[in-house]
Amino acid sequence: MVDLKQMLSRFLAIPGVRQAILVGRDGLMIEGMTRDGKEDMDAVGAVTTTSFSTAEALGQEIGRGSAVGLLLEYENGLVSVDPLGDFALMVTLSDNASNIGRVRHLVKASRNEILEALDIA
Numbered sequence: 001m002v003d004l005k006q007m008l009s010r011f012l013a014i015p016g017v018r019q020a021i022l023v024g025r026d027g028l029m030i031e032g033m034t035r036d037g038k039e040d041m042d043a044v045g046a047v048t049t050t051s052f053s054t055a056e057a058l059g060q061e062i063g064r065g066s067a068v069g070l071l072l073e074y075e076n077g078l079v080s081v082d083p084l085g086d087f088a089l090m091v092t093l094s095d096n097a098s099n100i101g102r103v104r105h106l107v108k109a110s111r112n113e114i115l116e117a118l119d120i121a
Contacts, residue, residue: 004117007110008033011092014102018077019093021045022084022114025053025092025118030088030118039093069104071095082107084114 002021011020012035021032023045032041070081076096080103087107090107094100 002112004031005033007114007117008023010106010110011103012028014099014106016095016099017092017103018095019044019091021048021091021093022118023049023089023091025049025089042109044055044093045089045091048079048081049089052089071097071100078106080104084118088114088118113115 008020008022008031011017012033016019018036018038019021019032019034019041021041021044022030023032024030025047027111029042029044029045032045034041052067052070055070059067067083069083070079072079072081076095080092080100081089082104082116084090084107092103094103105115
């Protein structure tokens with residue numbers, strides 16, 4: 001079984017990724033790693049959960065189905081949110097969008113390992 005910190009370190013190995021946070025759908029951080037420690041991971045996780053719930057509600061309201069991911073682009077970076085089943089979200093903060101493909105690929109490739117580590121597979 002993979003260690004969650006080891007798994008999150010794979011995300012931080014991608015150039016430009018500053019934080020990798022695994023958060024429960026209840027808003028509580030499960031595990032997180034940061035490259036520079038500037039942002040409060042607990043707060044980022046909680047707010048991101050609310051944002052993802054809002055995106056899901058919008059998808060249902062406009063008949064587009066469930067959200068399969070959320071990308072938020074800001075002046076100074078990007079936030080990517082990917083659901084891992086019904087119980088958790090993978091959140092990454094990046095400097096820019098240049099490596100978002102690598103982040104999304106790693107989320108998909110690691111999904112089952114993360115769920116097994118959380119014992120919810």
